[in-house]
Amino acid sequence: MYDVAIIGAGITGCSLAYELGKYNVKAVVIEKENDVSVGTTKANSAIIHGGYDPIPGSAMAKYNVEGNKYIHELCAKLDVPFKEIGALIVAFEEEEKVKLEELQERGKINGVPSMEMWDQKKLRQEEPNISDDAIQALYSPNVGIVSPWELAIALGEVAAQNGVEFKLDTEVTDIKKENDTYKIETNEGTVEAKFICNAAGVFADKVNEYVNKKSFTIEPNKGEYYLLDKSQGTLVNHVIFQCPNQYGKGVLVSPTVHGNLIVGPDSQPSAGEDVSTSTQGLSFVRNTALKSIPNINFRESIRNFAGVRARTKEDDFFIFEDKENKGFINISGMASPGLSSAPAIAIDVLKMMENSGLELNAKDSIIDTRKINRFKKLDEDKRAELVKQNPLYGKIICRCETITEGEIVDAIHRPIPATSIDAVKRRCNAGMGRCQGGFCGPRVQEIISRELNIPLADVPQDRKGMNIITGETKEGGTK
Ligand SMILES: Cc1cc2nc3c(=O)[nH]c(=O)nc-3n(C[C@H](O)[C@H](O)[C@H](O)COP(=O)(O)OP(=O)(O)OC[C@H]3O[C@@H](n4cnc5c(N)ncnc54)[C@H](O)[C@@H]3O)c2cc1C
Structure with a gap:
C-alpha cells in the first residue's frame, strides 16, 4: 500500500514526486509510456514565463510567478540547461501599445519584477533583426528558456534516488474506492494508495471520471512548431512574442538552450494526443513569425513537431481535492504556463494532502543535487x-x-x-x-x-511499439 500514487510522469507528476521524495512517504508514479516526460512536457515552447500574462488573482498568475523563481533555483542545483534571457512583447500597431501597457500593469499586480517599456530605437539596438514595423516592446527580464524534458527528468531522477518508485509502461484503466483506500487498476495489476494525484495531462478528465462524476472537460488544443538549425539560433537575443490575442500568447521566436531557434506555436482544437503537423498549421506559424523577424531562413528547419495543451473552459489551472472523494487531488487544466508553474504547484499540493491527513515527516537526509558529464x-x-x-x-x-x-x-x-x-x-x-x-x-x-x-x-525509436527494425535480414530464410 502506497501513501501517495501520482498518475502521469510529465513535469507535474515529476515535480510532485520530487517534493514527496523529501518526506518519509511511500510514493509511486504511474506512467503509461516507457519514459518520463513524453507527453506535453516534451513538446512546448520551453519558456519559463514571467507571469505578466495571466489574469491577476488566477491560479496561473500565482503559480507562474512562484514557479519562475523556484525554477531558477531547481535548474542550478539539478544541472538543468536554463538561461534567463528575458522576453520582448512587440507592438506593431498604435492600438497594441495600449495592450502592452495593460500587460505591464498586470505584471505589476502579479508581482513580476523590473518590467520596462522599450521604444523603437532601444528595441532595434537590442534586437537588430526585428522587423521595421515593430514600434514598441514590453521587456520582461525574468523570462527564461529551459530544456523542459531535462527539467522533468532531473526532478524524476532525484525523486527516484530519494525512494519514489516509478512504474513505467503502466496505464491506469480504472479506480475504485474501498473505505479509505483507492484501488488503481492498471494493465500491470492493482496498485493501492491512500492519496491520488491526478497529473494525467490531456487525459486528466478521463482519470477524474474513474472516481468522480464528470466535473471538468479537457479541450485539447494543438500547437505546431519549427525547430531551426543553430545557424539561425543567434537571430534573436530574447524571446520575441507578439501581442497576445484570443488564441493565447501567439507565435514566438526564441533561441533554445541548445542553441537552435524555435518558432511557433499556432492554436487549433485537436483530439487527445494527436501531435501530427500540417501544411496549414506550419504555414501560419511561418508567416506570422516573419512579421516579427523577416529574415528567418526556414530552409534551415531541422524538425517540425506539435504539442497538445490540456485546456479547460475556465482557462485556468484546476487544482482541487475532490469533495466527495477525500485524498483524490486533480492537478488539471495544465495549459501554458504549466511548465513554469508545476514545481510551485507541487509544493501546495503537498500542503493540501497534509491538511487532508497525509503525514509529512522530513527525511533525515536526501539527495538534492545532480551533476551530468557534458x-x-x-x-x-x-x-x-x-x-x-x-x-x-x-x-x-x-x-x-x-x-x-x-x-x-x-x-x-x-x-x-x-x-x-x-x-x-x-x-x-x-x-x-x-x-x-x-x-x-x-x-x-x-x-x-x-x-x-x-x-x-x-529497442524502439521512442514509445513502445515505435520499432525501427523487425529482425535480421534474411533471418529464417533459405541458406
Ligand atoms: C504548444 C504548447 C506550448 C507550451 N508552451 C509552454 C511554455 O513555453 N511555458 C510553459 O510554462 N508552459 C507551456 N506549455 C504548457 C506545458 O507544456 C504544460 O503545462 C505541461 O507540460 C503539462 O505537464 P503535465 O505533466 O501536466 O502533462 P504531460 O506532460 O502531458 O504529462 C501527463 C502524463 O500523464 C500520462 N498519462 C495520461 N493518462 C494516463 C493513464 N491513464 N495512466 C498512466 N499515465 C497516464 C501521459 O502519458 C503523460 O506522460 C505549452 C503547451 C503547449 C501544448
Whole structure:
C-alpha cells in the first residue's frame, strides 16, 4: 500500500514526486509510456514565463510567478540547461501599445519584477533583426528558456534516488474506492494508495471520471512548431512574442538552450494526443513569425513537431481535492504556463494532502543535487581526465552535438533508465543536431541493446511499439 500514487510522469507528476521524495512517504508514479516526460512536457515552447500574462488573482498568475523563481533555483542545483534571457512583447500597431501597457500593469499586480517599456530605437539596438514595423516592446527580464524534458527528468531522477518508485509502461484503466483506500487498476495489476494525484495531462478528465462524476472537460488544443538549425539560433537575443490575442500568447521566436531557434506555436482544437503537423498549421506559424523577424531562413528547419495543451473552459489551472472523494487531488487544466508553474504547484499540493491527513515527516537526509558529464562543455584538461577515467568518453557517437559513448552509457544507467533512442536523446542530446540522429541513431540503438542486454529489434525509436527494425535480414530464410 502506497501513501501517495501520482498518475502521469510529465513535469507535474515529476515535480510532485520530487517534493514527496523529501518526506518519509511511500510514493509511486504511474506512467503509461516507457519514459518520463513524453507527453506535453516534451513538446512546448520551453519558456519559463514571467507571469505578466495571466489574469491577476488566477491560479496561473500565482503559480507562474512562484514557479519562475523556484525554477531558477531547481535548474542550478539539478544541472538543468536554463538561461534567463528575458522576453520582448512587440507592438506593431498604435492600438497594441495600449495592450502592452495593460500587460505591464498586470505584471505589476502579479508581482513580476523590473518590467520596462522599450521604444523603437532601444528595441532595434537590442534586437537588430526585428522587423521595421515593430514600434514598441514590453521587456520582461525574468523570462527564461529551459530544456523542459531535462527539467522533468532531473526532478524524476532525484525523486527516484530519494525512494519514489516509478512504474513505467503502466496505464491506469480504472479506480475504485474501498473505505479509505483507492484501488488503481492498471494493465500491470492493482496498485493501492491512500492519496491520488491526478497529473494525467490531456487525459486528466478521463482519470477524474474513474472516481468522480464528470466535473471538468479537457479541450485539447494543438500547437505546431519549427525547430531551426543553430545557424539561425543567434537571430534573436530574447524571446520575441507578439501581442497576445484570443488564441493565447501567439507565435514566438526564441533561441533554445541548445542553441537552435524555435518558432511557433499556432492554436487549433485537436483530439487527445494527436501531435501530427500540417501544411496549414506550419504555414501560419511561418508567416506570422516573419512579421516579427523577416529574415528567418526556414530552409534551415531541422524538425517540425506539435504539442497538445490540456485546456479547460475556465482557462485556468484546476487544482482541487475532490469533495466527495477525500485524498483524490486533480492537478488539471495544465495549459501554458504549466511548465513554469508545476514545481510551485507541487509544493501546495503537498500542503493540501497534509491538511487532508497525509503525514509529512522530513527525511533525515536526501539527495538534492545532480551533476551530468557534458563532454563538449568541458575544457581540454577535464576532457582528458574523463577519458582517462573511462575511455568511452573518448568515442564521439553523435558528431553533430559532440556526444560521447560515455554520456550515452550514463543516460542508459541513470536512476530512470533510458530504454529508447529518443530517451537517450532527451537525457544527453545525442541525435539533437542537424542530422537528427540519421548517423548516430543506429549506433545509439546498438549501445542500448548491448547495455540492457536486449535484442536490437526491441529497442524502439521512442514509445513502445515505435520499432525501427523487425529482425535480421534474411533471418529464417533459405541458406
Ligand atoms: C504548444 C504548447 C506550448 C507550451 N508552451 C509552454 C511554455 O513555453 N511555458 C510553459 O510554462 N508552459 C507551456 N506549455 C504548457 C506545458 O507544456 C504544460 O503545462 C505541461 O507540460 C503539462 O505537464 P503535465 O505533466 O501536466 O502533462 P504531460 O506532460 O502531458 O504529462 C501527463 C502524463 O500523464 C500520462 N498519462 C495520461 N493518462 C494516463 C493513464 N491513464 N495512466 C498512466 N499515465 C497516464 C501521459 O502519458 C503523460 O506522460 C505549452 C503547451 C503547449 C501544448
